[in-house]
Amino acid sequence: xxxxxxxTLAFFVFAILSLGGALGVVTSSNLIHGALYLILSLFGxxxxxxxxxxxxxxxxxxxxxxxxxxxxxxxxxxxxRSMTRMTEVYNRQWWLSALVGTLxxxxxxxxxxxxxxxxxxxxxxxxxxxxxxxxxxxGVAFVSGDQFVxxxxxxxxxxxxxxxxxxxxxxxxxxx
Amino acid sequence: xxxxxxxAFIGLFIAVAWLLPTLPLVVAWVFQPRKPNAIKMxxxxxxxxxxxxxxxxxxxxxxxxxxxFLVFDIELIFLFPWAMAxxxxxxxxxxxxxxxxxxxSDALIYAWRKNALEWA
Amino acid sequence: xxxxxxACVNIVETLSSCLVAGGMAPGLASFIQTLMGVVLVSAFPxxxxxxxIWVERKVAARVQDRVGPNRVGPxxxxxxxxxxxxxxxxxxxxxxxxxxxxxxxxxxxxVLSVLLIWAVIPFSPVHIGADLSIGLLYFVSxxxxxxxxxxxxxxxxxxxxxxxxxxRVVAQLVSYEVPMVVSLLVPVLIVGSLSMQTIVRAQIGMWxxxxxxxxxxxxxxxNLAETGRAPFDLIEAESELVAGYxxxxxxxxxxxxxxxxxxHAFTVNVLFAVIFLGGWSGPGAEQFPLLxxxxxxxxxxxVYVFSLILxxxxxxxxxxxxxxxxxxxxxPLSIVNLLVIALLLQVTRALGIAPAPGETDFLANLxxxxxxxxxxxxxxxxxxxxxxxSGRRERLAEQTVVTSRAIVPVGSGD
Numbered sequence: 001x002x003x004x005x006x007x008t009l010a011f012f013v014f015a016i017l018s019l020g021g022a023l024g025v026v027t028s029s030n031l032i033h034g035a036l037y038l039i040l041s042l043f044g045x046x047x048x049x050x051x052x053x054x055x056x057x058x059x060x061x062x063x064x065x066x067x068x069x070x071x072x073x074x075x076x077x078x079x080x081r082s083m084t085r086m087t088e089v090y091n092r093q094w095w096l097s098a099l100v101g102t103l104x105x106x107x108x109x110x111x112x113x114x115x116x117x118x119x120x121x122x123x124x125x126x127x128x129x130x131x132x133x134x135x136x137x138x139g140v141a142f143v144s145g146d147q148f149v150x151x152x153x154x155x156x157x158x159x160x161x162x163x164x165x166x167x168x169x170x171x172x173x174x175x176x
Numbered sequence: 177x178x179x180x181x182x183x184a185f186i187g188l189f190i191a192v193a194w195l196l197p198t199l200p201l202v203v204a205w206v207f208q209p210r211k212p213n214a215i216k217m218x219x220x221x222x223x224x225x226x227x228x229x230x231x232x233x234x235x236x237x238x239x240x241x242x243x244x245f246l247v248f249d250i251e252l253i254f255l256f257p258w259a260m261a262x263x264x265x266x267x268x269x270x271x272x273x274x275x276x277x278x279x280x281s282d283a284l285i286y287a288w289r290k291n292a293l294e295w296a
Numbered sequence: 297x298x299x300x301x302x303a304c305v306n307i308v309e310t311l312s313s314c315l316v317a318g319g320m321a322p323g324l325a326s327f328i329q330t331l332m333g334v335v336l337v338s339a340f341p342x343x344x345x346x347x348x349i350w351v352e353r354k355v356a357a358r359v360q361d362r363v364g365p366n367r368v369g370p371x372x373x374x375x376x377x378x379x380x381x382x383x384x385x386x387x388x389x390x391x392x393x394x395x396x397x398x399x400x401x402x403x404x405x406x407v408l409s410v411l412l413i414w415a416v417i418p419f420s421p422v423h424i425g426a427d428l429s430i431g432l433l434y435f436v437s438x439x440x441x442x443x444x445x446x447x448x449x450x451x452x453x454x455x456x457x458x459x460x461x462x463x464r465v466v467a468q469l470v471s472y473e474v475p476m477v478v479s480l481l482v483p484v485l486i487v488g489s490l491s492m493q494t495i496v497r498a499q500i501g502m503w504x505x506x507x508x509x510x511x512x513x514x515x516x517x518x519n520l521a522e523t524g525r526a527p528f529d530l531i532e533a534e535s536e537l538v539a540g541y542x543x544x545x546x547x548x549x550x551x552x553x554x555x556x557x558x559x560h561a562f563t564v565n566v567l568f569a570v571i572f573l574g575g576w577s578g579p580g581a582e583q584f585p586l587l588x589x590x591x592x593x594x595x596x597x598x599v600y601v602f603s604l605i606l607x608x609x610x611x612x613x614x615x616x617x618x619x620x621x622x623x624x625x626x627x628p629l630s631i632v633n634l635l636v637i638a639l640l641l642q643v644t645r646a647l648g649i650a651p652a653p654g655e656t657d658f659l660a661n662l663x664x665x666x667x668x669x670x671x672x673x674x675x676x677x678x679x680x681x682x683x684x685x686s687g688r689r690e691r692l693a694e695q696t697v698v699t700s701r702a703i704v705p706v707g708s709g710d
Binding site: 050072076136141142149166167 | 187253254257272286291
Binding site: 196241261 | 330331333334335337338339342380383384385386387388389390391392400403404405407408411412415425426427428429433434463466467470471473474477478481484485488489490547548549551552615616619620623624627628631634635638639641642645646
């Protein structure tokens with residue numbers, strides 16, 4: 001079923017990184033440790049992108065998520081007073097959420113993954129697409145009139161709005 | 177799949193290269209003297225006792241710099257494929273890139289005028 | 297492919313073919329070969345840093361009209377070994393209340409973030425660790441991890457001043473990444489690829505410092521700030537913030553932070569030589585790859601010594617001056633530079649003077665390079681004119697204030 005080669009080994013390593021990191025985020029009582037576990041999990045995500053032949057996305061994941069967003073999260077965490085000893089439990093209905101999570105997993109596995117990619121499904125053991133898009137193709141797509149030039153420009157507008165909004169919020173207490 | 181070969185090198189690099197700086201630390205751990213006492217363990221504050229909690233009044237300006245950097249980071253992420261494919265594209269590509277960068281420099285000018293870039 | 301697997305015969309490949317001949321599975325032999333390549337590539341900068349510290353101390357000494365270390369070994373060459381041995385024998389004090397795991401791991405991650413960059417540096421036409429298709433972006437991503445390590449070090453020390461120092465350092469590092477990456481986009485525009493080997497090959501005809509003069513300057517300045525070298529060495533200013541984020545570190549961990557700083561400075565200078573000065577390209581580099589390696593080292597040495605002399609010469613800037621310089625000068629300048637280069641590239645392509653991709657003839661590359669260089673010089677001249685005018689206006693404003701203040705006390709004296 002699963003051949004043991006380097007790719008599978010790498011997949012399991014990244015899977016353990018992502019899931020373990022995510023588990024660490026939600027269970028650790030020290031907020032800074034939680035932020036560091038998040039970084040571990042994001043590394044796992046970057047590894048997956050490499051396995052999917054999208055190294056550009058892996059580098060973007062590291063650069064944006066770990067290099068910028070994780071640092072901002074750590075900055076924000078340091079604003080919390082008792083960040084090293086968060087012992088209050090906010091999730092009294094954890095048994096209900098565990099049930100919902102398990103049901104969701106079962107639904108996804110039995111309803112989507114196995115019927116499509118399992119044995120006897122629509123695409124048995126095949127990837128969705130065999131093409132490997134290069135970063136240059138992405139660049140061409142960004143400026144082609146019939147592809148993604150409009151989302152490209154609108155995303156710039158979105159980023160501008162985000163920055164203006166962030167500055168307005170962050171400097172709310174001071175006279176502008 | 178030379179892609180896998182290159183990235184396998186990087187993966188092996190990450191798995192192995194951290195051992196090299198650890199080596200001097202291990203050697204130091206073997207050879208160093210260990211004489212802990214209470215005064216050595218104290219937090220350093222120019223030789224006097226620490227005043228107040230270690231929690232620091234956090235200046236909002238650090239966060240704003242991080243935010244502006246984040247927005248510019250994402251802009252640059254979009255510009256990388258644009259720059260890679262630039263030589264194959266027509267003049268329209270320059271126009272699209274110009275508009276993209278112009279909108280974002282608008283945001284920078286806004287931040288400048290609202291004194292969000294001041295260290296104070 | 298990994299460095300030692302290409303068409304050259306050397307110890308590592310001979311070893312792996314010996315292992316295969318001795319009955320080992322080829323997969324395992326190739327794994328061991330890759331492993332040896334990894335160890336070689338990652339040990340090279342660590343070994344080199346010992347020599348770099350000596351060079352730094354000697355150059356700084358000569359600039360300051362003194363001799364520098366000359367007691368330990370001939371010309372003081374063994375001074376760094378003596379320092380390393382001293383640091384190993386020092387007690388490792390972990391402050392009370394420090395987060396032990398993060399405290400211990402932070403220096404290792406800081407060094408790792410610099411070592412990882414060496415995996416993509418092209419040493420010669422056939423020697424490279426991993427010729428990633430996104431080499432430049434990989435370099436940018438990995439150097440952003442260094443900021444994280446400093447944050448961890450500052451926080452784990454359980455010390456107010458370490459934390460404040462770490463915040464300032466991270467703000468500085470994060471801010472100067474923007475002009476660095478924007479100026480890196482210019483060679484990408486000219487070449488059309490992020491792979492390091494491709495960038496070096498494209499410079500066989502014309503080094504990118506000619507068409508990308510301003511981006512080379514901006515890249516260099518941003519790297520000075522990224523690595524914390526003068527005049528941006530607020531990070532390690534002993535007079536401010538009492539040594540900053542590594543104040544609670546002692547012994548070899550502190551040594552690792554120091555070595556990391558020198559290694560980082562050397563690494564970005566190697567990258568400058570690769571991206572803007574042509575890397576291994578030079579006469580005869582294709583036939584004799586080792587000659588290419590020597591060319592790379594020579595170019596890097598030039599840039600590194602220049603940065604050392606700069607360090608010994610210029611005064612330090614304040615943190616607010618540093619930030620204004622970045623966000624109000626370097627970022628707009630690099631954006632304008634990018635747009636002008638992009639426009640000129642389209643114009644030269646429309647005019648037909650753009651060289652074919654992969655063109656190695658110097659004269660064929662010359663017209664476009666000259667046009668781009670002219671564009672760069674126009675931007676530089678314009679910037680200097682704007683700066684001069686605004687400086688003149690400020691000085692005039694100050695003078696009128698001074699003279700008006702000087703008039704009043706005379707009249708109010710009686």
